[in-house]
Amino acid sequence: DGGITQSPKYLFRKEGQNVTLSCEQNLNHDAMYWYRQDPGQGLRLIYYSQIVNDFQKGDIAEGYSVSREKKESFPLTVTSAQKNPTAFYLCASSSISGRGTSGSSYEQYFGPGTRLTVT
Amino acid sequence: GQNIDQPTEMTATEGAIVQINCTYQTSGFNGLFWYQQHAGEAPTFLSYNVLDGLEEKGRFSSFLSRSKGYSYLLLKELQMKDSASYLCAITEPGGGNKLTFGTGTQLKVEL
Numbered sequence: 177d178g179g180i181t182q183s184p185k186y187l188f189r190k191e192g193q194n195v196t197l198s199c200e201q202n203l204n205h206d207a208m209y210w211y212r213q214d215p216g217q218g219l220r221l222i223y224y225s226q227i228v229n230d231f232q233k234g235d236i237a238e239g240y241s242v243s244r245e246k247k248e249s250f251p252l253t254v255t256s257a258q259k260n261p262t263a264f265y266l267c268a269s270s271s272i273s274g275r276g277t278s279g280s281s282y283e284q285y286f287g288p289g290t291r292l293t294v295t
Numbered sequence: 296g297q298n299i300d301q302p303t304e305m306t307a308t309e310g311a312i313v314q315i316n317c318t319y320q321t322s323g324f325n326g327l328f329w330y331q332q333h334a335g336e337a338p339t340f341l342s343y344n345v346l347d348g349l350e351e352k353g354r355f356s357s358f359l360s361r362s363k364g365y366s367y368l369l370l371k372e373l374q375m376k377d378s379a380s381y382l383c384a385i386t387e388p389g390g391g392n393k394l395t396f397g398t399g400t401q402l403k404v405e406l
Contacts, residue, residue: 217399218382218397218398218399219394221394226392264335270392277340278328278342278343282392284394285340286339291335
């Protein structure tokens with residue numbers, strides 16, 4: 177069964193600690209993305225990667241870091257420098273060369289999300 | 296840059312029809328997606344428009360006017376399970392396959 181997994185679903189951390197969120201996909205997708213969603217808000221792009229060992233900052237990259245050592249994996253680290261880390265984090269992937277259900281290579285498939293609470 | 300506007304909330308009655316609008320201003324435009332997101336869950340794909348006109352898919356239809364920077368999602372025969380957030384997202388040329396999302400419209404379906 178192809179898809180995207182994120183773990184854990186709920187995560188609690190103390191302020192000042194770094195925390196890493198996992199994202200794995202077995203869809204053979206080239207591109208992967210991290211979004212943050214706050215209550216009643218849309219999705220804001222944190223980082224994205226179109227190819228292994230390369231990634232770009234999104235609109236709100238400050239306080240976050242990523243790595244893309246394998247095509248299947250795109251972990252996100254929320255550092256202590258992130259001022260308001262409590263949020264719902266969503267990972268997504270897309271096939272740059274292929275076509276999704278929509279017929280578009282832009283279509284993104286989302287993982288179930290990780291709700292991070294920092295106190 | 297991009298600016299995408301959607302109403303924050305809408306309420307409709309079970310069995311009725313509801314139209315959720317999305318307007319956008321962008322320097323470039325490839326296409327527009329609609330996603331559905333239930334609370335605490337992942338967004339799921341609903342529709343994609345790249346050309347002007349109406350795309351129909353069962354109870355859901357989506358319309359696009361590129362010249363007006365306007366799209367709408369039409370939901371017919373509303374069911375309680377349609378209560379969710381509906382996200383409009385656009386793609387741009389040279390955007391690295393990125394999607395830019397609106398803030399979403401929270402739809403509540405009542406009896």
